[in-house]
Amino acid sequence: MKPLAEWPREQRRELRGILTDIDDTLTTAGALTPPVxxxxxxLRESGLQVIAVTGRPTYWAMPLLRLCRFDAVIAENGASAFWIGEQGRMQSRFYADETSRRQHRMALEALVPVLRGRFPQLQVADDAPLRIxxxxxDIGENIPPLPEATVAGILACIREQGFHATASSIHAHxxxxxxxxxxxxxRLLRDVFGVGDETARLQYAFVGDSGNDARMFAHYPQAIGVANVRRHLPLLDAAPAYVTVSECGAGFVEVADAILASR
Incomplete structure (x- = not known):
């Protein structure tokens, strides 16, 4: 990872948009601070698109879309997406129909006692009812962060039961x-905003911090980690190209300032 100060000014100037994680990237101790x-x-006023890409639940994404003036919000690592369409109406996309989602939910709920049999103190995240x-x-939201080995064991157990697994800084999914x-x-950039992937890789930056951001770090040449990404490097298959000095929301403000200074 290079220091953010080494991000070429001409690349920042050519940006069309920013994709950003939320937890521990935009937020600090769970809060969106005034500077963020x-x-x-x-960023929006400068003409850039701002799209949130989060592991947070679908029914958080809906209000965040308007309250934070995002151009779009992708929730649950891709299970749903929301954006503002014609006449200012919210548009949505879900990974499957309601019947399939209900069946999947029953199977996921049956996983809970299996995991607790291996990890007795493991708790379902508070936002679980808002997920589709x-x-x-919870691996670090309302409890002290679990050791890396414990998180790895939780993810392995999820996969042993036939589910896909990933982890953010606060949740195992x-x-x-x-x-x-x-x-x-x-998909969202192509289908909703008409931006092909080759163009997106050149004209969009991504900001993130943890394990479920690894593929974004690998895919986008202009990927930035806020400084707390260093704690998650052992769990990442790919590191971001650049890293900020500050952690969490203050790190995101560094990124925004660097972009705005080039425009």
């Missing part, structure tokens, strides 16, 4: 299919 909200607004595609377990931030972002 100001940075998001300044995956089931999340179990899903009926391989939801992927990168694949979902590629």
């Amino acid at each position: 909200l100001q940075a998001l607004n300044a 595609g995956d089931l999340a377990f 179990a899903a009926p299919m391989p939801f992927c931030k990168q694949a979902a972002s590629e």
Whole structure:
């Protein structure tokens, strides 16, 4: 990873948009601070698209879309997506129909006692009722962060039961299919905004911090990790090209300032 200061000015100037994780990238201790909200607004006012790509639940994404003035929000690592369409109406996309989602939910709920048999203290995430595609377990949101070896064991157990697994900085996710931030972002940019992947890789930056961001880091040449990404490097198959000095929301503000200074 190179320091953010080494990100070429001409590349920043040519950006069309920013894709960003939310937890521990935009947020600090779970909160969107005033400087982050100001940075998001300044990026939008400069003409850039701002798209959130998060592991957070579908029914968080809906209000965030308007409250934070995102151009789109991809939730649950790709299980759903929301954007503002014609006449200011919210549009949505889900990974499967309602009947299939209900069947998947029953199978995921049956996974809970299996995991607790191996990890008795493991708790379902508080936001689980707001999810439509995956089931999340708390590994660092309302508890001290679990050791890397424990998280790896949880993910392995999820996979042994036939589900797909990934982890963010706060949640371990179990899903009926391989939801992927990168694949979902590629589809959304192409189908909704008419931006092909080759163009997106040149004209969009990504900002993130943890394990479920690895494919985004690998795919986008202009990928930036906020400084707390260093804690997750052992779990990442690919590191971001650049890294900020500050952690969490302050790191995102660094990225926004660097982009805005070039325009």
